Amino acid sequence: MKKLLLTLVGFGALFGLASCNDNPDDTTSTGSEFDSTKKITVYTRDKESGTRDGFFTAIGHSEAKSDNTLLAPGAATATSNGDMMSKVKADEYGIGYASLASVMEDDGVKGLKFNGVEATNESVVDGTYKLSRNFNYVVRKDEDMSENEALMVYAFTKYMFSREGMSLVSANDGILTTSLNDLDSWNDIKASDDKVKQALAIEEKVTINLGGSTSVEKIAEALTKSFKGLVPNFVASHNHTGSGDAFKYTQGEQKDEAGKLHIGFLSRELEASETVAEGTSGMICKDGIVCIINPENDLLEDADSALLWDIFSGKITTWADVK
Numbered sequence: 043m044k045k046l047l048l049t050l051v052g053f054g055a056l057f058g059l060a061s062c063n064d065n066p067d068d069t070t071s072t073g074s075e076f077d078s079t080k081k082i083t084v085y086t087r088d089k090e091s092g093t094r095d096g097f098f099t100a101i102g103h104s105e106a107k108s109d110n111t112l113l114a115p116g117a118a119t120a121t122s123n124g125d126m127m128s129k130v131k132a133d134e135y136g137i138g139y140a141s142l143a144s145v146m147e148d149d150g151v152k153g154l155k156f157n158g159v160e161a162t163n164e165s166v167v168d169g170t171y172k173l174s175r176n177f178n179y180v181v182r183k184d185e186d187m188s189e190n191e192a193l194m195v196y197a198f199t200k201y202m203f204s205r206e207g208m209s210l211v212s213a214n215d216g217i218l219t220t221s222l223n224d225l226d227s228w229n230d231i232k233a234s235d236d237k238v239k240q241a242l243a244i245e246e247k248v249t250i251n252l253g254g255s256t257s258v259e260k261i262a263e264a265l266t267k268s269f270k271g272l273v274p275n276f277v278a279s280h281n282h283t284g285s286g287d288a289f290k291y292t293q294g295e296q297k298d299e300a301g302k303l304h305i306g307f308l309s310r311e312l313e314a315s316e317t318v319a320e321g322t323s324g325m326i327c328k329d330g331i332v333c334i335i336n337p338e339n340d341l342l343e344d345a346d347s348a349l350l351w352d353i354f355s356g357k358i359t360t361w362a363d364v365k
Contacts, residue, residue, distance in 0.1 A: 043166050046261065047070045047275070047336075059120060061086055065107065069277060075228065075340065076134070076338055076339055076361070077333065077361075078361040078363055079361075080134075080135045080358060080361060080362060081135065081359055081360055082114075082135060082136075082137060082353060082358065082361055082364075083133050083135050083137070083139060084113065084114040084116075084136075084138075084353065085115050085116070085117070085118050085119075085120050085126060085129050085130060085133075085136055085137065085138035085256070086110075086113060086115040086118070086119060086120070086139075086354070087120055087126065087136065087139075088121065089107070089110070089286070089315070090284030090285060090286035090309035091284055091309075092175065092255050092257060092284070092308055092309030093123065093140065093141060093175075093257055093309055093331060094107055094139075095107040095141065095175075095309075095310040096173075096174070096284065096309065096310050096353075097139045097331050097333075098173060099310075100173045100174070100175070100331065100347075101173075101310070101346050101350050101351055102351070103355075104356070106355075112226075112355060113354055113355060114192070114354060114355060114356030115356055116233070122256045123140045123141045123144040123256070123257060123297075125138045125336070126138045126139070126147055126334070127140055127144055127150065127151055130334050130336055131148075131150040131151055133336060134336045134338045134339065135336070135339070135361065136335065136336055137333065137334070137354075139331055139332065139333050139334060140334055140341070141257050141328065141329055141330070142154075142161050142215075142217075142329055142330030142331065142332050143161075143165065143216075143260075144216030145332045147215075149292070150337070151334040151335070151336065151337065152331040152335050152336065152337045153334055154169060154287070154332065154333045154334070154335065154342060154343065154344060154345050155302060156173045156330075156332075156333065156344070157172060157344075157346050157347075158344055159171045159172075159341075161173065161330045161331075162330075163217045166217050166328055166329070166330040167218075167219060168250040171226060171330055172330065172334065173330060173331045173333070174308060174328055174330045174331065175259050175310055175311075175329055176306045176310075176311065176325045176326075176327075176328055177216060177257070177259075177261070177307065177308070177326045178307070178309075178310075178312065178323060178324065178326060178331075179199070179202075179288075179303050179305060179306065179307050179308070179309065179323060179324060179326055180288055180289055180293065180305075180306045180308065180312070180318050180322060180323040181195050181199065181292060181304060181306075182195070182293065182297065182302075182303070182305075182322075183319050184193050184303050185302065186293075186297060188307045190244050190246070190248045190303055191248060191250065193237060193240050193241040193244065194241050194244070194248045194250055194273075195250060195304050195305060196237050196241065197276075198244070198250065198265075198266075198269055198274065198276070201265070202230060202265055202326065203225065203313065204225060204228040204231055205222050205223075205225040205226065205227045206227065207230045207268075207351040208220070208225055208327075209222060209266060210264045211261050211264075211265070212225055212327075213264070214261045214264045215260065215261070215329075216326060216327035216329065217326075217327055217328040217330070218327055219328060226321045228272065229345060241273065244279055245275065246275060247275050247277050248275055248276060248277060249265075249277040249279055250266075250277065250278055250279070250304045250305065251268065251279045251281065251282050251302060251303045251304050251305070252278060252279070252281075252282075252304065252306075252307070253282050253287060253288070253291065253301075253303045253305075253307070254282060254283075254284070254287055254288030254306035254307035254308055255284065255285040255286055255288065255307045255310075256282045256284060257281075257285075257309035257329065258307035258308070258309055258326070259280065259282040259307075261307075261326070261327075262280065262281060262307055263278075267297075269320060281301065281303075282307070283301075285308040285310050286308050287306065288300070288303070288306025288307055289306060289308075289312060289313075289316040289318065290306075291303040292305070292322075293319065293336050294316070294321070306328075309329065313354070320353075327334055333350060341364055342364055
């Protein structure tokens with residue numbers, strides 16, 4: 043009887059194992075092949091995102107940057123590049139888009155080529171990789187700031203474009219379009235620029251509010267930390283809530299409301315409706331945008347604008363339909 047019982051138990055275990063392995067819906071990490079019959083999960087960014095603007099503009103559908111009804115039904119929203127990366131890493135059937143810098147720093151997602159070109163710093167600068175955008179800034183007009191605020195903002199922007207400032211931009215994933223050797227050093231700037239000298243002579247703490255793009259936040263925080271070491275009375279207050287708030291809270295209708303900014307950052311271009319005063323805005327550096335999928339997905343390596351739009355608009359709904 044004991045021998046018979048052991049035999050039955052062993053048979054039951056083998057039967058259970060076979061049943062588990064034969065389950066066609068089991069797509070957990072058991073070494074099973076990617077199931078192309080599964081529905082594509084589309085991930086996008088919120089409507090204030092410069093990354094979203096840059097992505098849909100680059101693939102020829104800028105109207106989708108602010109209209110969720112044009113996207114696949116049920117498209118999920120990621121709140122930042124980091125959140126987008128996390129969502130696609132956790133979803134074998136997901137697809138989204140993120141900053142090149144984010145993709146380069148994390149091998150947990152698979153970046154797609156665009157029109158046969160891999161996203162690299164070099165291909166973004168030389169223009170062969172077309173999914174790219176500029177990182178820009180805008181500042182308040184002098185008349186909307188105190189004299190000390192205006193001087194500090196001026197000095198900070200001069201530092202941002204110094205050799206030391208652009209070195210920090212590069213070290214924090216910004217793609218430079220100018221050689222560092224062609225830029226003035228901070229020592230040369232502060233020795234020759236009278237307004238910078240005035241800013242350095244300020245004897246009271248001056249708080250400067252910075253915000254806008256979350257994609258530029260890392261660069262902005264690195265710059266303010268370094269600048270604080272050079273100008274002790276400079277105090278930075280960061281509140282990055284999206285590119286859409288950069289103009290709104292510096293020179294837009296809400297410039298004097300709660301959340302007002304002295305310096306706003308954008309990971310997109312200024313809209314035609316965002317008219318800024320001369321000399322108050324400019325480009326800091328460039329960045330690439332990469333369409334990303336889960337590493338378990340072996341169906342796609344490269345994509346063009348038409349395919350990406352078919353996926354993100356919901357025309358293609360399953361991975362089996364991706365050609």
